[in-house]
Amino acid sequence: MSSEIFEEWVRKEKKFRVDGRKIALIIDNCPAHPTLSNLTNVQLVFLPPNTTSILQPMDQGVIRSLKAYYRGKVVRLISRALEEKKPCPKISILQGMKLLADSWELVSKETIVNCFRKAGITPDGQQAAIDDSDDPFKDLQESLNNLRKADSSMVPNDVTATALVSLDDDVTATAPEMNEDDIVSRLKNQENEEEESGDEEIQGGEMFDPVAEKPSRSAIESALEVLKDAAMFSDKSGQMKRAIFYFESDRAESLKQKDITHF
Secondary structure, eight states, X not given: OOXXXXXXXXXXXXXXXXXXXXXXXXXXXXXXXXXXXXXXXXEEEEOOTTOHHHHOGGGGTHHHHHHHHHHHHHHHHHHHHHHTTOOOOOOOHHHHHHHHHHHHHHSOHHHHHHHHHTTTOOGGGGGGGSOGGGXXXXXXXXXXXXXXXXXXTTSOTTOOHHHHHHTTTTOOOSOOOOOHHHHHHHHHHHHHHHHHHTTOOBTTBOSSOOOOOOOOHHHHHHHHHHHHHHHHTOTTHHHHHHHHHHHHHHHHHHHSOOOXXXX
């Protein structure tokens, strides 16, 4: 986010004028959210400074839960690479997006509800808002312990699940202000880096994933059989079987012949 993007987005208020609507937009107090004048149908309501972790429900545990699931997946990828004696994996942008999407599906409804109810709790209590029935911090800690056993140099003793999830809490998520000279300089630097790197591959694979191709029906059938076998040995077999059932139901629906009027 930057102040330019924010202003461009907020000033698209014509639709509210047409509908005769008045909007109060509640936002946190950060450099990317400037005060804007001459707004007719949108009023900006700024939260007090330094209250994000207290007033905003997403910061009460939802984001921490998502991070815990995501980093647990990354740790397990590293552990699997060690087991198979392969290079440590490099997470590409596309793979990171896939892992993040999968992680979001694991954040429970109960955790989100708890965080909205408990807005105002202290930072030490954020983890308590996460639903106990499916604690991502517990899974992440187990994954870290397993990785530490496989290779103690990979995980120092002072690294815990909570520390791993919190390591980027202070990272600024807003873009700095840039003038034309800054933009031109950045583009030139990117061009130089691309020329120097050429077609060089990163150890363990290419920097970017190839364009994903739709799997064949036989590949899908084989994958489903593997998942069914895995479900028999999993502590979460019920969840796995439900996921397989929904996938098979959706796939069967797509194979049904449609009426000509459907098109």
